[in-house]
Amino acid sequence: MSLVFPHTFVPWFRAVAPYIHAHRGKTFVIALAGELIAAGKLSSFVQDVALIHAMGIRVVLVHGFRPQVEEQLQAKGHRSQFSHGMRITDFVALDCAQESAGQLRYEIEAAFSQGLPNTPMSGSQVRVVSGNFITARPVGIREGVDFQHTGLVRKIDAVGIRRAIDDGVLVLLSPFGFSPTGEAFNLSMEDVAASAASALQADKLIYVTEVQGIPLDPSDPHSAINQELTLADADKLLALLPNPTQPTDTAFYLQHAVKAVHSGVDRVHIVPFSVDGAILMESFTHDGVGTMIVDEKLESLRQAHADDIGGILQLIEPFENDGTLVKRDRTEIERDIDHYTVIEHDGVIFGCAALYPYAEARTAEMAALTVSADVQGQGDGERILKRVEQRAKAQNLETIFVLTTRTMHWFIKRGFASVEPEWLPEARKKKYNWDRKSQILVKKIS
Numbered sequence: 001m002s003l004v005f006p007h008t009f010v011p012w013f014r015a016v017a018p019y020i021h022a023h024r025g026k027t028f029v030i031a032l033a034g035e036l037i038a039a040g041k042l043s044s045f046v047q048d049v050a051l052i053h054a055m056g057i058r059v060v061l062v063h064g065f066r067p068q069v070e071e072q073l074q075a076k077g078h079r080s081q082f083s084h085g086m087r088i089t090d091f092v093a094l095d096c097a098q099e100s101a102g103q104l105r106y107e108i109e110a111a112f113s114q115g116l117p118n119t120p121m122s123g124s125q126v127r128v129v130s131g132n133f134i135t136a137r138p139v140g141i142r143e144g145v146d147f148q149h150t151g152l153v154r155k156i157d158a159v160g161i162r163r164a165i166d167d168g169v170l171v172l173l174s175p176f177g178f179s180p181t182g183e184a185f186n187l188s189m190e191d192v193a194a195s196a197a198s199a200l201q202a203d204k205l206i207y208v209t210e211v212q213g214i215p216l217d218p219s220d221p222h223s224a225i226n227q228e229l230t231l232a233d234a235d236k237l238l239a240l241l242p243n244p245t246q247p248t249d250t251a252f253y254l255q256h257a258v259k260a261v262h263s264g265v266d267r268v269h270i271v272p273f274s275v276d277g278a279i280l281m282e283s284f285t286h287d288g289v290g291t292m293i294v295d296e297k298l299e300s301l302r303q304a305h306a307d308d309i310g311g312i313l314q315l316i317e318p319f320e321n322d323g324t325l326v327k328r329d330r331t332e333i334e335r336d337i338d339h340y341t342v343i344e345h346d347g348v349i350f351g352c353a354a355l356y357p358y359a360e361a362r363t364a365e366m367a368a369l370t371v372s373a374d375v376q377g378q379g380d381g382e383r384i385l386k387r388v389e390q391r392a393k394a395q396n397l398e399t400i401f402v403l404t405t406r407t408m409h410w411f412i413k414r415g416f417a418s419v420e421p422e423w424l425p426e427a428r429k430k431k432y433n434w435d436r437k438s439q440i441l442v443k444k445i446s
Contacts, residue, residue: 011318015374018314018348019284024056026203027165028283031193033247034064035210036273037104045208045273046111048280049170050124058165060196062173063108064189065100066247072096084142085245085252089149089186097186101174105130108172127169133157134192136177136185151177151185153192156199190256198263205260206269206279207253213270213291218250227287231261231295257293267346268293286345286375301387304340304352309333311349312340316370324406325368326436340368341387343380351380355388355400361425362398363442369402385414393445400445403438416441 030052036045053059069087073080073096081088089097112126135155139147154177164171173196175187190207197205214234215223218241229237235258237250244252257268271278271290282288304312312333319325333340336354343351353369366388371380392400401424402411408418419440421432432438 011373014314015372016284018311019346020055022347023203023283025058027058027060027200028052028204028206029060029062029193029197029200029202030206030208030279031062031189032064032208033189033210033273034066034068034100034104036208037063037107038067039273041273042107042111043114044276045279046108046114048277050112050126052279052283053126053170054124060161060165060171060173060200060202061108062175062189062193062196063104064175065097065104068100068104069093069096072099082245083145083147085243086139086147086150086188087186088145088147091149094149094184094186097176098184101176105172105174112170128172129164129169130172130174131160132178133161133171133173134177134187134195136179136187138179138185149184149186151179151187153177153187153195154179156196158199161196161200190253194256194260194263194265197260197265197268201264203266204269204283205257205265205267206271206282207257208271208273208279209247209253210273211248211253211270212272212274213289214250214254214293226291229291229293231258231293234258234261234293254293261293261295266294286348286350286372300345301341301343301383304337304342306334306337308340308342308344308349308352309337311344312342312352315349315352315372316368318373319370325370326433328368341384341391343371343384350375351384353384353388355391357392357395357397358425358427359395359397362396363425364392364395364397364400365428366400366402381410382414389443389445398445399442401440401442403432403440405436405438408439408441411441411443414443416443 078092109128112128136151137154139150161171175189175192177185177187213225216226217223241251253270260268269282269292271282275289278289320327339354342349351371354367355364357364419442
């Protein structure tokens with residue numbers, strides 16, 4: 001019997017809650033590389049997808065089958081042929097692809113049918129539907145190379161897929177498409193996933209792959225992973241990279257991610273299947289585990305508005321409970337919402353502060369400066385402070401001050417100096433809580 005520790009589980013679960021609320025009713029296209037299945041990770045992956053589905057997220061699953069096709073070809077003594085980064089699908093390769101697709105669909109559907117007690121699948125009821133949702137066209141002949149039965153996506157039956165996922169069904173797509181004459185074409189998982197996400201205008205496209213993500217320095221094999229790329233930066237990077245020939249090339253997944261974002265998909269993620277629970281961590285934590293490509297930066301520092309009130313209350317509540325902040329009720333925050341600055345990332349508030357001016361004294365109080373414990377130490381506090389200083393300067397104020405009982409050193413390191421309560425503007429001095437004995441720190445605005 002496993003132990004649950006409230007001091008770790010409860011804060012973690014509360015931290016995840018905003019993402020659960022934000023993602024409910026959204027559409028995720030999740031693409032798994034065939035290498036994941038070959039590595040024996042299908043069961044745990046399906047458990048994670050079933051959990052996402054149980055949270056009210058509409059799921060379209062696209063599977064790859066590169067290693068499975070290779071295994072079939074080798075068993076038949078047939079050599080693989082590639083050109084322009086694509087498989088040349090002759091009749092033997094097409095037959096192997098069809099066998100692999102059929103076997104994998106069976107394995108995936110069987111995995112979703114699990115329901116053993118005391119497992120993550122206990123009580124899970126995920127209906128899986130597959131079908132001829134993809135119309136394909138041939139790649140044809142390129143620079144003298146005949147790709148035969150290799151194809152590209154021509155059209156996705158978005159209406160049919162949407163009808164199924166709206167009914168609570170998980171749609172499973174294989175990398176196969178058919179022409180209007182009934183001819184079968186071998187497609188790439190990456191193309192199918194990007195095309196499906198674009199046709200559905202999905203909220204997320206997640207590639208679960210053999211690579212860790214997009215490296216900060218593609219020329220360095222030990223480079224750290226770029227956690228977030230804007231579409232503009234991804235376009236620039238893609239233009240500098242050589243055409244990919246294998247999935248481990250930086251441009252391989254990036255080209256499909258860029259295509260999807262250009263086509264209106266909100267966010268594309270490239271995450272490694274080597275990390276257990278990668279799709280959960282990427283979807284329900286601030287930093288994730290791979291690379292996210294978005295049209296614009298998801299993190300924004302801005303003035304708060306009425307829709308942020310719930311997020312601010314949730315952010316400051318733990319700090320009010322432990323005495324770091326003075327308690328504020330919802331009515332007070334609603335009244336003062338225009339005074340607040342927030343940091344938002346992917347729809348979740350991770351930091352805030354309020355600025356209350358005392359124009360007659362040419363100063364202002366910065367109150368409720370808070371950064372979520374999940375992201376402390378990443379510079380968000382300094383960014384909020386700088387924005388608050390800019391707001392004070394725009395109001396022709398000369399100083400800002402804070403009252404604190406626990407974070408004096410943080411403010412002192414950032415240019416604040418201690419003063420006595422008598423320094424306070426008269427209006428603020430009348431509200432000073434002598435029992436709390438807050439330290440008063442002041443900073444000149446440069």
